[in-house]
Amino acid sequence: MTRPLLEAVNLAKHYPVKSPLGFKTGAVRAVDGVSFSIPEGGIYGLAGESGSGKSTIARMIMGLTTPTSGALLLGGRDIAGQAGRRAYRSKVQMVFQNPGSSLNPRRSIGQSIAVPLSGLSRRARAARIDELLGMVQLPASYARRYPHELSGGQRQRVAIARALACAPRLLVLDEPTSALDVSVQAKIIDLLTELGRELNLTFLFISHDLSLMRNFAEEVGVLYLGKLVETGPTAEVFARPRHAYTRLLLASVPVISDEEAALRPQVPLIDGEMPTAEQLIAMEQR
């Protein structure tokens, strides 16, 4: 069994809710007792709708916010206290949804990729930029281009190259393909799969779209209102979703073939419409 690279242990983040006069009146349980573990070199998909707590988990992993309770371990060490350090930041990198806004429009692609490479000589930096562009299958000449000269998919390749510049071990991918056309999405997923294999990278892939994880993630977790309602090997979760919310997510996925349609879980409709998660859970509890 490969040892875990990232572990979340009973992780929670609660935000205080304040009255207009500033008194604490309650708490939003954005993340509420979440545990999962990703083995070294593994791919874990975290799915859930908007507001389920996905970004809060990513922010805690990146050290941008601290857990209210529970722990996050990287290579067995609690990240609390490490997350602000340079050594930690070089091990854990994030790729965001919108490469258009995460790349500085005034910097050339080469300059953007070189940001984490400030310690290298000019020559070594240029060679590393070439190498990184090659890894994401872009020509070396793209180093002189600017973000507006690239397509959305190419810009996301640049964002991946920049994230790889300091040779991280864990990549947190927050909706990395949501802003892209379906055909481009598939190419980016293929590229990430290949890079993961070559560089022994570990991935946490966050998306509202569970179907994207089918061919990419080895394990998936489904978040609902801050709780992980289901987790397990991807094929198993897709074949036998146990939680009503997972079934609803899978039933809402657009299908392109009859074969896929046959595999799609059936959920009872209400007045001919898909029920909400609350309605479906209430029906099943009756």
Ligand SMILES: Nc1ncnc2c1ncn2[C@@H]1O[C@H](COP(=O)(O)OP(=O)(O)OP(=O)(O)O)[C@@H](O)[C@H]1O
């Ligand atoms: N700084 C904050 N203060 C108060 N509540 C917050 C804060 N950040 C997030 N929340 C709340 O925590 C819950 C989870 O938010 P989060 O952004 O993690 O969800 P998400 O699944 O990533 O959604 P999205 O895909 O829309 O970003 C939401 O109810 C949100 O309103």
